[in-house]
Amino acid sequence: MKRIIGGEEDSNNSSSKSPPRTCKKVRKQTSEEAEAVVVSELPGSEWARLPQELLLHIFQYLPLLDRAYASQVCRRWNQTFHMPELWRYFEFELNQPASSYLKATHPDLIKQIIKRHSNHLQYVSLKVDSSTESAVAACDILSQLVNCSLKTLGLISTARPSFMEVPKSHFISALTVVFLNSKSLSSLKIDDTPVDDPSLKVLVANNSDTLKLLKMSSCPHVSPAGILCVADQCHGLRELALNYHLLSDELLLALSSEKHVHLEHLRIDVVSENPGQHFHTIKKTSWDAMVRHSPKFNLVMYFFLYEDEFDPFFNEESPVTHLYFGRSVSKEVLGRVGLHCPRLVELVVCANGLRPLDEELIRIAKHCTQLSAIGLGECEVSCSAFVEFVKMCGRRLSQLSIMEEVLIPDHKYSLDEIHWEVSKHLGRVWFPDMMPTW
Amino acid sequence: MVVNSVHWFRKGLRLHDNPVLQEALNGADTVRCIYILDPWFAGAANVGINRWRFLLETLEDLDDSLKKLNSRLFVVRGQPTNVFPRLFKEWKVTRLTFEYDPEPYGKERDGAIIKMAQEFGVEAIVRNSHTLYNLDRIIEANNNSPPLTFKRFQTIVSRLELPRRPLPPITQQQMDKCCTKISDNHDQLYSIPSLEELGFRTAGLSPAVWKGGESESLDRLNKHLDKKVWVANFEHPRVNTCSLYASPTGLSPYLRFGCLSCKVLYYNLRELYMKLRKRCSPPLSLFSQLLWREFFYTAATNNPNFDRMEGNPICVQIPWDQNPEALAKWAEGRTGFPWIDAIMTQLRIEGWIHHLARHAVACFLTRGDLWISWESGMKVFEELLLDADWSVNAGSWMWLSCSAFFQQFFHCYCPVGFGRRTDPSGDFIRRYIPILKDYPNRYIYEPWNAPESVQRAANCVVGVDYPKPMINHAEGSRLNIERMKQVYQQLSHYRGLSLLASVPTIQEEAEPPMTDESQSSSGPDSPPKSPADSEAAVCSTAPDSSTVCPYPDLEGAVDSQPSQTVWASSGSHTQPAVAITSSSHPLSTPTQSNLSRSKPSPPLCPPMSPSPSSAMTKTQPISQGQRRKGLACEVRRSQRQQGRQSFTLAAREGESRAEEEEEEAGGEEMMEEDIEQGEERMEEETAAGHQL
Numbered sequence A: 001m002k003r004i005i006g007g008e009e010d011s012n013n014s015s016s017k018s019p020p021r022t023c024k025k026v027r028k029q030t031s032e033e034a035e036a037v038v039v040s041e042l043p044g045s046e047w048a049r050l051p052q053e054l055l056l057h058i059f060q061y062l063p064l065l066d067r068a069y070a071s072q073v074c075r076r077w078n079q080t081f082h083m084p085e086l087w088r089y090f091e092f093e094l095n096q097p098a099s100s101y102l103k104a105t106h107p108d109l110i111k112q113i114i115k116r117h118s119n120h121l122q123y124v125s126l127k128v129d130s131s132t133e134s135a136v137a138a139c140d141i142l143s144q145l146v147n148c149s150l151k152t153l154g155l156i157s158t159a160r161p162s163f164m165e166v167p168k169s170h171f172i173s174a175l176t177v178v179f180l181n182s183k184s185l186s187s188l189k190i191d192d193t194p195v196d197d198p199s200l201k202v203l204v205a206n207n208s209d210t211l212k213l214l215k216m217s218s219c220p221h222v223s224p225a226g227i228l229c230v231a232d233q234c235h236g237l238r239e240l241a242l243n244y245h246l247l248s249d250e251l252l253l254a255l256s257s258e259k260h261v262h263l264e265h266l267r268i269d270v271v272s273e274n275p276g277q278h279f280h281t282i283k284k285t286s287w288d289a290m291v292r293h294s295p296k297f298n299l300v301m302y303f304f305l306y307e308d309e310f311d312p313f314f315n316e317e318s319p320v321t322h323l324y325f326g327r328s329v330s331k332e333v334l335g336r337v338g339l340h341c342p343r344l345v346e347l348v349v350c351a352n353g354l355r356p357l358d359e360e361l362i363r364i365a366k367h368c369t370q371l372s373a374i375g376l377g378e379c380e381v382s383c384s385a386f387v388e389f390v391k392m393c394g395r396r397l398s399q400l401s402i403m404e405e406v407l408i409p410d411h412k413y414s415l416d417e418i419h420w421e422v423s424k425h426l427g428r429v430w431f432p433d434m435m436p437t438w
Numbered sequence B: 001m002v003v004n005s006v007h008w009f010r011k012g013l014r015l016h017d018n019p020v021l022q023e024a025l026n027g028a029d030t031v032r033c034i035y036i037l038d039p040w041f042a043g044a045a046n047v048g049i050n051r052w053r054f055l056l057e058t059l060e061d062l063d064d065s066l067k068k069l070n071s072r073l074f075v076v077r078g079q080p081t082n083v084f085p086r087l088f089k090e091w092k093v094t095r096l097t098f099e100y101d102p103e104p105y106g107k108e109r110d111g112a113i114i115k116m117a118q119e120f121g122v123e124a125i126v127r128n129s130h131t132l133y134n135l136d137r138i139i140e141a142n143n144n145s146p147p148l149t150f151k152r153f154q155t156i157v158s159r160l161e162l163p164r165r166p167l168p169p170i171t172q173q174q175m176d177k178c179c180t181k182i183s184d185n186h187d188q189l190y191s192i193p194s195l196e197e198l199g200f201r202t203a204g205l206s207p208a209v210w211k212g213g214e215s216e217s218l219d220r221l222n223k224h225l226d227k228k229v230w231v232a233n234f235e236h237p238r239v240n241t242c243s244l245y246a247s248p249t250g251l252s253p254y255l256r257f258g259c260l261s262c263k264v265l266y267y268n269l270r271e272l273y274m275k276l277r278k279r280c281s282p283p284l285s286l287f288s289q290l291l292w293r294e295f296f297y298t299a300a301t302n303n304p305n306f307d308r309m310e311g312n313p314i315c316v317q318i319p320w321d322q323n324p325e326a327l328a329k330w331a332e333g334r335t336g337f338p339w340i341d342a343i344m345t346q347l348r349i350e351g352w353i354h355h356l357a358r359h360a361v362a363c364f365l366t367r368g369d370l371w372i373s374w375e376s377g378m379k380v381f382e383e384l385l386l387d388a389d390w391s392v393n394a395g396s397w398m399w400l401s402c403s404a405f406f407q408q409f410f411h412c413y414c415p416v417g418f419g420r421r422t423d424p425s426g427d428f429i430r431r432y433i434p435i436l437k438d439y440p441n442r443y444i445y446e447p448w449n450a451p452e453s454v455q456r457a458a459n460c461v462v463g464v465d466y467p468k469p470m471i472n473h474a475e476g477s478r479l480n481i482e483r484m485k486q487v488y489q490q491l492s493h494y495r496g497l498s499l500l501a502s503v504p505t506i507q508e509e510a511e512p513p514m515t516d517e518s519q520s521s522s523g524p525d526s527p528p529k530s531p532a533d534s535e536a537a538v539c540s541t542a543p544d545s546s547t548v549c550p551y552p553d554l555e556g557a558v559d560s561q562p563s564q565t566v567w568a569s570s571g572s573h574t575q576p577a578v579a580i581t582s583s584s585h586p587l588s589t590p591t592q593s594n595l596s597r598s599k600p601s602p603p604l605c606p607p608m609s610p611s612p613s614s615a616m617t618k619t620q621p622i623s624q625g626q627r628r629k630g631l632a633c634e635v636r637r638s639q640r641q642q643g644r645q646s647f648t649l650a651a652r653e654g655e656s657r658a659e660e661e662e663e664e665a666g667g668e669e670m671m672e673e674d675i676e677q678g679e680e681r682m683e684e685e686t687a688a689g690h691q692l
Helices: A007-011 A013-028 A031-041 A052-061 A064-070 A075-081 A107-117 A132-144 A168-182 A197-207 A224-233 A249-255 A284-293 A331-340 A358-367 A383-396 A415-426 B019-025 B039-044 B049-068 B080-090 B104-119 B135-141 B150-159 B172-177 B186-190 B214-231 B252-257 B262-277 B284-300 B324-331 B338-350 B355-368 B374-384 B390-400 B417-422 B427-432 B452-457 B473-490 B516-520 B534-540 B563-581 B610-619 B624-641 B646-655 B657-671 B677-691
Strands: A089-094 A123-128 A152-157 A187-189 A213-215 A239-243 A265-271 A298-304 A322-328 A346-351 A373-378 A399-402 B004-009 B030-037 B073-077 B095-099 B123-127
Touching: A052 A075, A064 A075, A089 A107, A089 A132, A107 A132, A123 A132, A132 A168, A168 A197, A197 A224, A224 A249, A249 A284, A265 B473, A298 B473, A322 B473, A331 A358, A346 B417, A358 A383, A373 B417, A383 A415, B004 B019, B019 B030, B019 B095, B019 B123, B019 B172, B030 B049, B030 B080, B049 B073, B049 B214, B049 B252, B049 B374, B073 B080, B073 B186, B080 B104, B095 B104, B104 B123, B135 B150, B135 B284, B150 B284, B214 B252, B214 B262, B252 B284, B262 B284, B284 B390, B324 B338, B324 B355, B324 B374, B338 B355, B338 B374, B338 B417, B338 B427, B355 B374, B355 B390, B355 B417, B355 B473, B374 B390, B417 B427
Parallel strands: A089 A123, A123 A152, A152 A187, A187 A213, A213 A239, A239 A265, A265 A298, A298 A322, A322 A346, A346 A373, A373 A399, B004 B030, B004 B095, B030 B073, B095 B123
Antiparallel strands: none
């Protein structure tokens, strides 16, 4: 029976001690699980006749380790342990002790899965820490997934973009293994990776009918033409995340073509590499085509720009729904946002200059009639303007976050009063955010 | 019977408002005031020279004050457990007094000493005077769990009676009654050591900016109060360049060492306010600094793992990077960001930085730029920061790194813009990084962007004379915001809390569908999401995410278990769990969600236990608009019905932030007359939920 968990176990003394400990652990649980205790006490009772579907169902709630222990109870439980249903979802965690505080998926377990269950895997994510070794290990796993058909794949860097450190050819060949074999990928998250145009072509050639979600923010080796090829072929694409330099009028038109399903979410990161970088503009007609084709789509934009780089943005009406300004943004730009973003739902401003944002907020309240969430970081606002803003938006503001220290008390409201006043207009109790003053 | 008292000073290094010292004197024939110090250990401990200097100056001051009362301070070399048996015998001690230490480590140490005293027939007297309130009372008033949001804490505190009034200083008369003869070789045996004796090199040490001692603290208190009168309003003063410098009215290090009683500060502020404003009771915001301190003490007092991520039930598990090189650059002020480097230099030289400066460097190290664990930053502060209390330091770091206490994480301080807004001239930087002094204001916060000619003219070329920025802030914060989102999106109980994490995605459809059906059937297209991904999976087993979450809330838990058992169990359960999942076994737990990993046994939490589902049926009449409240109440119910598990602590609090605010409304309604309509209605809804 031990063989089943892993042949390598014989070389591992601690494993033989572990199972009884798990039983104890089970016993400690709440009354709902009290029956489970019986198993260890009365083997061969009616528990043995438990239909496999039920057993499977129970197993689905157990973490892998506990399932592994349970699999040692009897042959039938062991068979259940290996049922494909239990191996469809797997998250590989690849961490090195030197660079992460978190535990990693044991290499032996990875081997086991590849050997016995790789054909069952359908929903796979690989989480890597900041080390290149981890990213390389993730690529090694990918390149072994030859006989499986994945539906979702996520490559997730939990600390720094370590996939970017892997030799590009190595990464691409591993990734294309999945693209070639899967044929029915519906979700692909490959942010911060060296994916390139040719590999996207392989993706499209094999998965164009099924692809619904593609997230590839900060993939510097992809060109606008590369992503255009995806949009042209994958008509089922409903969610797309990419950087602004990949966004083009052609891309928007491709996504708005008749053959294409309605797009639901488009996420754009606008990141400046060097101060003073120049950004292209997108024609209003292209955005209009998008909105006509997918009237409900969300346009999520993250800006990480220097203040003087905003010239190309918000000069015309923009269909943006979620706006995040990660760096300081000028009053002028926020004024333009207030005029030109009628679909705005969520607005986060991390910082602006030294002057209060009063008129800009009022303008946003007036023109952005869908706005329901706002977060303000280092943005000074006078208390009366803030109250006025909340009053105009009223109860549709489901999220309202501002730090206490940037609210400027004035002749109308003190800091103590503002909490009552804002709560009144929101119809719920509200407080400004506080930071320790210690 | 002869009473020979020993008063053991640790914190509370003062003669004013020292209730337990009064106890020592009360009816005693002799009293000796001691401080125990291990010179050998001193150099090894993670405490920097400034903190030692401050302590030694404080002890000198204490000794001087005692001399004036014909007594002395006895500094005893050694470790408490070794020292006391000797002293008990040598001095025929019958009474031992010391101030209550609310921190877990201190409680354990004191427990052992009390037991030892009992064995020697020595009466031990302990009194609380380091905090305003009895922390156990706060915890009790919050249904036996420490409040985990500051608002909640304020609400609880406002319901308590005022802190005990401070006591007058020890008088000559009191001391005369129990005067102990000081032996001639006192200075030989019990003198206050020098920094050199503790193993520090003092050559080139700059003069202390913060002078330790009770006398200094009382001077400062007067100046502090004068300044308040002068400012004449008690609003938060707006931060400007001056705020960044060490102020002669600053008090935090004195509160840390107990040179100044927090109650003395509290009552002075209170009386001053009432005198100036002619109002009956001052607002809580008057005491906000003291209350923050109290808040973190309360959160930490029963949590021995409060200073770490692993095994800490209130700490969000974040996959921080380990990067000793980057950490060293930060700690030594070599990041290449003048604002960060100036602050870290000020911290190292002077031992104190403004709280906004703390926010700036803490954010930079953790969630803002470097993505390094808050624990590393906390340790650097512990070494350098004069006012670093264990509880307050760890708590602040968790707060600033968004690891606990339910913070919005969307806002990262910019290492360029934040400083510029606070001090547009850059004089603060010129003072602490003199090499940049000739930079024009425009570039002083970002010297790497200055044209080469400007760099040369300022005699400081970036990359040669001053480091290049160690990270591209725009890129770093973009990545880190994504990382934070990843973490928070996994925490189902934080749902609806953070702005960014609520940005929609079609995820549900592209990933394993988590409907009721998929869980119950095992058809080919209904894969179970990793069952071990307990947080997410458990929540999604409910047909609608807003109907039921079996994670109980903490704040709203009206009849939750006593917190002591919760905390205690977390400690005792963690170890076996860790042992099981240790990598010595071929099977690790690869798919556990981050938060649950360090928790004792999350995966075994029954995902569809009968109690929440019964709650579900009962709540069906609740309308859409009331859902959230309904959820809160169900959660509360289910908590009562199920056995509590410690791992959900953080979960509960997040889940309940919304309704907690509602509860707070209740609290304030009691206090304040003007009841707002909206809140009233919400209270009703909450009440209705309770009755379900």
